[in-house]
Amino acid sequence: MADEEDDIILSELDDEELVLQMHDDLYDGLKEEITEAVNILLERGWQPYDILTKALVEGMRIVGIDFRDGILFVPEVLLAANSMKAGMAILKPLLAETGAPRLGKMVIGTVKGDIHDIGKNLVSMMMEGAGFEVLDLGINNPVENYIEALESEEPDILGMSALLTTTMPYMKVVIDTMVEKGMRDDYVVLVGGAPLNEEFGKAIGADAYCRDAAVAVETAKEFMARRHNQMATA
């Protein structure tokens, strides 16, 4: 049975089958297969943006749902993300050439005292896949890093991440500093990390708590749509 299942030749699948197979291969973290399939679709004349959204982002959306539901766990999501990264590495230069819709810009980073970045990296990748420009500040960011990046990059969204109960209160330090500087309302602030919850997000003055990367993308899209509507009616 296993042999029978292993004999799929990707190049022999039609487009629809191939995209479905890519969803499964992303789910299974098969980096080489994803790389091969992306190249096949490019050879067939697919637009890079369509490959990104219909094959890779949609595949990761399914992964995100099953992670949320406790069917997949961090290792599987990491393997899937690494596969998506391999696909995006091919597409990124092509997307820059061909142009792709840009939904907004995000600055993101793990807070001071915290070196955990698996969740943050997933959010960065999924946001990029969804059409956001992302500046990733990395780990262990003091408030100065965030403020400097907000001032120089002028993003729409600030994302902050923390894994530790002891470091998550630092998000409030950043938001309070933004308030002091009169710049809080210029940005959508999204927060996430394993020990956080919605109540905490509200308590520190964030716009939203995002429980995983998929939710972060959907939340970011909603806020951008609201912003556009407000600008249109202003």
Added chain:
Amino acid sequence: MRRRGGRAGRSAPRPLMIPDPAGPLGDAALRETGIEIGAGKVLLLACGALAREILAVNTANGADHFTLRCLPAILHNHPDRIVDALRPMIARGQAEGFAQIFILYGDCGTGGQLDALCQETGVDRIAGPHCYSFFEGNQTFAARGDDDMRAFYLTDFLVRQFDAFFWRPMALDRHPELRDSYFGHYETLVYMAQTEDAALSDKAVQIAERLALKFERRATGYGDLANTLARL
């Protein structure tokens, strides 16, 4: 068409295992099912990873006024389930009329939810964010601050159970290439030793090598766990 692998092969999440009161004090039981020991009037609800240490302290103190009920230590890997697992244990203890109920969990990644449960049910817990902190002593641990930011901690229990708690759940047995995704920002494995055990220290050194981390051993003993139990 034939589709390979993917979502179709996955099953629903496993339900939490219920503690087996008759289980032995072996690591596997502490990890997966929890234990119940003693018949004293003060109920201790604890993480299975602390069971041997709690019993060692109580034995040293000659304390026989405790009933110890431990939840499966593997909840360490699922902190979002800790509060839901403790809630019925507290209710059961209250229904049984214990003179006092005390929680031996740090915040343990519950993001304040455990403290909210304690407040709601009127029980206390040991101070500290996690066992690494109260084993070292909460004051000492807090004073280290960001100096320890790149430290990956293990205790006696977690050294013994490293493969079951980290290596296999992180899929490093099948995908060693993921190691740096998890541990790339760490620098040192800090083994917080509760006991003097040369074999355990050797094992901790080997784990550090597997993770490509420097090694440091801190002989913490039982730290604030001992002080806390002595006061109950």
